[in-house]
Amino acid sequence: MGLDIKAIRADFPILDRVLPNGKKLVYFDNAATSQKPKVVIDAMSRYYEEYNSNAHRANHTLADEATTALEEARSKISRYFGTTPENMIYTSGATEAINLVAYGWARYNLQRDDVVVVTEMEHHADIVPWQELNKEKGIEVRYVPINSRTFTLDMEAFEVALEGAKLVCVVHTSNVLGIRNPVEEIIEKSQAIGARVLLDCAQGAPHERIFFDNMGADFVAISAHKMAGPTGIGCILVKPDAMAEMGPFMTGGSMIRRVSTNGTTFQEGHAMFETGTPRIAEAIGWGAAVEWLSQFDMREVHAHIHDISSWTADQMLEIPGIRVFGDPNHPKSSGAVSFLHDSIQSQDLAILLDEGGFAVRTGHHCAQPLMDALGVPSTNRASFWIYNTLDEAQAFVEHLRYVCERFA
Amino acid sequence: MAERRWPDHLDSVVEEFDDCFDSMERYELLFEYAKKHPSPLPPDEWNEDNQVHGCQSRAHVVCSRDELGNFLMRGGADAQIVQGLMSVTAMAVNGMRPNEVSQFSPDYADAMGIRNSLTPSRANGFLNMFERVRAEAERMV
Numbered sequence: 001m002g003l004d005i006k007a008i009r010a011d012f013p014i015l016d017r018v019l020p021n022g023k024k025l026v027y028f029d030n031a032a033t034s035q036k037p038k039v040v041i042d043a044m045s046r047y048y049e050e051y052n053s054n055a056h057r058a059n060h061t062l063a064d065e066a067t068t069a070l071e072e073a074r075s076k077i078s079r080y081f082g083t084t085p086e087n088m089i090y091t092s093g094a095t096e097a098i099n100l101v102a103y104g105w106a107r108y109n110l111q112r113d114d115v116v117v118v119t120e121m122e123h124h125a126d127i128v129p130w131q132e133l134n135k136e137k138g139i140e141v142r143y144v145p146i147n148s149r150t151f152t153l154d155m156e157a158f159e160v161a162l163e164g165a166k167l168v169c170v171v172h173t174s175n176v177l178g179i180r181n182p183v184e185e186i187i188e189k190s191q192a193i194g195a196r197v198l199l200d201c202a203q204g205a206p207h208e209r210i211f212f213d214n215m216g217a218d219f220v221a222i223s224a225h226k227m228a229g230p231t232g233i234g235c236i237l238v239k240p241d242a243m244a245e246m247g248p249f250m251t252g253g254s255m256i257r258r259v260s261t262n263g264t265t266f267q268e269g270h271a272m273f274e275t276g277t278p279r280i281a282e283a284i285g286w287g288a289a290v291e292w293l294s295q296f297d298m299r300e301v302h303a304h305i306h307d308i309s310s311w312t313a314d315q316m317l318e319i320p321g322i323r324v325f326g327d328p329n330h331p332k333s334s335g336a337v338s339f340l341h342d343s344i345q346s347q348d349l350a351i352l353l354d355e356g357g358f359a360v361r362t363g364h365h366c367a368q369p370l371m372d373a374l375g376v377p378s379t380n381r382a383s384f385w386i387y388n389t390l391d392e393a394q395a396f397v398e399h400l401r402y403v404c405e406r407f408a
Numbered sequence: 409m410a411e412r413r414w415p416d417h418l419d420s421v422v423e424e425f426d427d428c429f430d431s432m433e434r435y436e437l438l439f440e441y442a443k444k445h446p447s448p449l450p451p452d453e454w455n456e457d458n459q460v461h462g463c464q465s466r467a468h469v470v471c472s473r474d475e476l477g478n479f480l481m482r483g484g485a486d487a488q489i490v491q492g493l494m495s496v497t498a499m500a501v502n503g504m505r506p507n508e509v510s511q512f513s514p515d516y517a518d519a520m521g522i523r524n525s526l527t528p529s530r531a532n533g534f535l536n537m538f539e540r541v542r543a544e545a546e547r548m549v
Contacts, residue, residue, distance in 0.1 A: 345465060345486050346465075348465075348488050355432060377466075407435070407439060
């Protein structure tokens with residue numbers, strides 16, 4: 001059964017938004033954050049209106065309801081990602097999730113000259129923590145380049161970089177290129193030499209089902225707000241044997257078991273890493289989001305998005321002066337189409353597209369090493385999701401063509 | 409009506425923009441203004457010291473006094489919208505006394521109908537550039 005896009009769009013009140021200039025919103029900035037269906041907004045409002053209370057902290061009815069909802073959300077979210085609640089640590093998002101691996105696992109387990117492999121395709125969030133650990137502990141950071149012709153990872157260079165590595169950190173799907181990396185092969189080759197694997201699935205999770213227990217990665221970082229959930233929450237999924245090697249990253253709040261003037265003992269398992277007051281409303285909202293997403297076959301969702309992005313990229317390439325970065329026609333590419341005009345600067349182009357009601361992203365996309373590899377300071381990026389339509393893409397291409405003809 | 413704080417000689421520029429048929433025509437006019445910056449700063453003079461930080465595009469500003477001791481703003485940006493606003497700003501402030509420039513308001517950009525040009529995330533290159541010009545003028549007073 002195909003997706004009923006009209007019904008899906010009806011779940012998102014914001015898609016009816018008319019901008020101050022009278023243009024109807026066409027939202028193509030989904031790789032930055034997705035819109036939220038009404039069930040998510042309602043679940044979060046209901047928590048604040050009916051049972052707002054701190055979780056795990058009291059015996060009164062509201063605290064009990066809040067705690068139950070928080071833990072039910074953990075069950076729903078971990079089930080959606082094909083694992084169990086004890087393998088999931090709530091974080092503020094994918095950035096904190098990766099930092100938790102750096103400071104909660106790598107800092108305890110890596111020594112001077114131990115090798116961490118990352119790629120040029122990573123988001124800054126998966127580069128800078130390793131550079132910081134290089135300064136702090138003397139670990140070696142190796143970068144796998146991209147092939148600038150195919151926009152894919154240079155897998156021969158990967159195999160060279162892998163030698164002696166203790167940890168391999170790879171983005172599942174590039175936020176700039178929409179390229180989906182061969183993560184299965186990367187996991188298999190990394191684990192064959194005993195390296196642990198961290199996957200940044202911030203962009204991958206909105207486009208395909210992640211089944212953590214089956215995929216074999218040791219750590220998987222996920223962000224809620226790119227997959228219909230609220231901002232401010234995400235998680236790191238961790239294999240039990242890797243979690244057993246982790247130590248505290250941040251301290252205080254709900255990760256504490258007992259504090260005395262002689263010292264402190266910590267909670268065990270995921271609770272050791274969840275500091276402060278839990279993100280209760282956000283967890284409830286994310287739980288509602290994965291329930292909402294569960295009604296769809298993500299292969300159909302991927303096919304729908306792929307149809308729009310590959311069509312859009314093909315049409316863009318017909319416009320004189322437009323370059324497209326990535327390979328949107330590759331069957332596994334997903335959602336993001338980065339492009340530049342050779343004479344209209346990217347920020348100008350984004351503003352002129354916004355005048356037509358089209359929301360696209362501009363900049364380095366927190367991936368400056370990738371920009372360096374591409375030889376550009378920034379790109380424009382149109383990114384599509386489940387509720388976008390080919391009609392929107394057609395209107396977008398028409399406006400882009402008009403802007404290019406008028407301003408180039 | 410809010411108090412207008414741009415110099416009289418900018419009125420004709422503001423009117424020219426106000427007369428545009430729609431926003432696209434206004435941007436087209438702004439692209440034209442980008443080409444007629446009265447005191448451009450060529451890219452080979454762009455450096456870390458004169459870069460205006462915090463914007464998506466590259467923008468550079470150098471402020472000094474001219475031979476009469478009046479304010480002189482030189483500037484350049486890779487985005488034409490920021491460059492156009494820079495041109496208009498230079499037309500406004502060049503030749504003014506530094507104390508006049510330090511009292512200057514960026515409202516003219518809104519009056520020109522460059523929608524949202526004053527919001528932090530939009531043409532933040534413009535706002536940061538404007539604040540830098542004003543701060544440099546204050547230092548000269």
